[in-house]
Amino acid sequence: MRHRPRSPVLIFILALLAAPLAGAAAGRVDAPGADDASRRAIDRIFDDAMARYRLPGLAIGVVEDGVVTYQRTAGELVAGEGAAITPDSVFKIASNTKSMTTALLARLVDAGKLRWDDPVTRYLPDFRMHEDWVTREMQVRDLLIHNSGLRAGAGDLMLWPEPNTFTRADILRGLRYLKPVHSFRSRYDYDNLLYIIAGEVAAAAGGAPYETLLRREVFEPLGLSRCRIGDWSRDAVGDVAQPHVRRDGGNVAVRRDGAQIAATTMDPAGGVRCSLRDMTAWIGAWLDPERAGADGKPWLSPRQREELWRPQMAMTVSKRQREWSRTHFAAYGYGWRLSDTDGRLKVSHTGTLMGMYSLVTLLPERRSGFVVLINGEAGQARSVLDQVLSERIGAPATTRTVAYYADALEREAAAPAAKRAPDTSKRTAIRPSTLSGRLGVYRDPWFGEASVCARGDGVEFVARKSPLLAGKIMSVGERLLLDWSADEVDAEAWLDFATAADGAVSLTLAKVDPDADFSYDYEDLAFARIGDCP
Template sequence: MLKRSERNGMFPGFRLLVVKDNQVVFKKGYGVRELGKQETVNTQTLFACASTTKAMTVALMGMLVDEGKINWSDPVYKYLPELQLYDPYVTRALTIRDLLIHDTGVGGTDFFTGVMTIPANEMFRRMQLVKPSYAFRAGFEYQNIMYSAAGRIIERLTGKMWSEVIQERIFDKLGMAATAPKRRLIKGDNVTRPHFKINDTIRVIEYGGDSEIGSAGAVWSNADDMSKWIICMLDSSKYSGGRLLKPETWMEIFKPQTFFPEEEYPTMEILKPNWRTYGLGWYQHDYKGKKINFHTGSLSGLTAITGQIPDEKLGVYIFGNYDHAEVRHVLMYKTFDWFALGETRDWNAEFKSLYSKLANEGKKRKADFQAKRVPDTSPSLPLQQYAGKYFSPLYGNADVTVNGNAIVVNMNDFLKATLSHWHYDTFSATFEKAWNGKTTCRFELGSDGKADTFVMDGMEFKKAVK
């Protein structure tokens, strides 16, 4: 599937919000909410916050720290015993802080929402089957499920759903009347639609489902409301009715907690910061001698980015309705330059060059892969003999059937793909929903010469014994 660093483009519609010295100095919508329709984006149009939601979940946890209900260093098993990891030691040592800084040693597990629909508790149970990608606290790999765990702990400590808690403790207090914890809770129809480039044409696509891991990225908001959140966070969590967090808790959230690698964001190749850290729900780096706090958000067809320069009391929020349109980075750094730092770099040219290079590298990898195809081969078996029900205790079910000269795979009644022969027992998979991209998969034969294993994108399924 296409990596985020290989995508680029401008939005059909986007919205830019800038806050300086506790005042909104710029907010405007551009373009349309949906291609082919006339409704334009304005400051009240709702967009997906996606993973910029994580900072809000952290703030909720900070409130519970202030109330003495939990500590950052508390063990997770104390509150969420069903979350079991591959290494029993890590299960016992895992802290609330670890949930929020992507250092658990567990690699990405977005397959829990990308190829299946299961309750959060079942995700936590299956985490025991996920082998670590690196040693505990010895690296950084982005982890949405851990933020889901944080949300579940918030629910247990408050006795309310995460969506209710964030509504009452952040949105209601700050007067964010239009903001919704999940898309299905949106009131009104001034809402953008997601877009994706399919066969070189930008098209409207379906909304993704309201995820079980909402505390990792489910909030929808507009410019008018998000200005209140930005001002609050820049002003040590103060608002008209008091403050959300104690000063020391607010400071802890923005204190560097761990390092993130340069390859996490291709933009670091151009920025070349002296340091790169992750706070509690915030990426951080230096730029022109100033500390930047920022975070991106990405759902299928929807994009967000927020950034701060605390020393300058400057904050920016950018929302878009096109998949991984990396011009969001251009707009953020240009905002920093224009409103505070006086730099005149042509970020558009620099980032366009960067992402064009990455796109060309992606095309080269694709061409290299294509060149490795061995022509004039055939599958080891007649197609019908690959059919059957395959199962993985981690990834669920993969039902394989044959339709004419093609194999069809249905994963968990959620993700469907048609397979065409590539070479030997390897097949090219085209997903029913084009925005899921393309990939390759393969069948493996057992000692009896029969197909007994199906592998797609590293996910391995064993054929059920009749």
């Protein structure tokens, strides 16, 4: 196995992290050594964020100098139904799952079952990228660091919106049809599909399904007793937070769980759910390099801890990072984002699924960190909490408040150049005659079939494997727009038809709002008409 030289910065940080972490008491923590003034300051941050953003529920846990000093929850599992969020309430942590997937892989490396520089095809012989040379060169490590050359979010329509019927086998087969927009390993563009492949690599190397391995190698050794992955019973587990969106000035639950929660295709990229108490224990395990598992053995070797936090792929430092945190560098490790904030290393990640937001931030040189879980629309709230809590822990003399950063984000959003979405309010449903010769069944090589067929006096687009991707085709000026029927699909699409010289009809899609979530990967779709409407 080839090893890169060790980073002096990370060696120094690992040397600093020495003493074991104190355990968290039940509910609101008043841990020995916790400072009352500090606790009151975080209370103000908590209350201000809850009020400013009218959140349905919020949970925050803080570790300072290796000690759990703060755990607090507020709000409801489902807005208006009265069941309070507790430290044991289970939230979707979304892409914070990625650091758990990479920890699982690191455990397999420690066990000698896997190497970071192994070719992916050693474990998955059917794995193919669009270009043969990339298939040959793709290593396990490349699955984790967003350097594939694919567009950000490429193929995510096979994962979201849920529910859908795409399988991991569909993703393995579909990858070869996703065309790169950049050269392999040339730049950072966030992806989810390759984390699904990483989960399959773990399964092949570990000899068990991904979900089984994650429980065995991560949840159980660290005592994360409320964390869930795969199939489980909502009522048997209990205390499960539901996602919410803002509608008509209030919080409305969406995509509510049924009695039985099924394993999903996207589990290795974003399928874990955990409680605040578990997530506080999770950050504690990273701030304590000597942490032993439940069996008394080291949970992860120093070598693998260092590898997971080694900068792998350079990221762009945003204007906001430079101004707010005086950040000089940003990079992606294995399932973690790495940067400097006020001169110190910051290790973090976010998680976003519709109506659920999570945040994990570690400041290793202070042996401190925090976790934020929210069951509502909270992109700005999460950004503000990350900044204010990072300053509270890393630069306590700073006096900037939730209001200061919330106001700054509102000014940013209100700037003339901030919103690039066109006005599509004047829209009319088209008649079937408008698309004469273009109605029919279409097929994309990775996404599968979709129909563009008459329904009553209008025309509807319906994706066969993703039932929420169905809606009416509308006219907006000279363009055609897809008006999705499901409220959960919040990024509309332009439709463009083309007819070749031989009469073949094709269909492409593009986001109406260029700044919409990149997981609405319309731009990688290339439909060809294959038949008439049923």
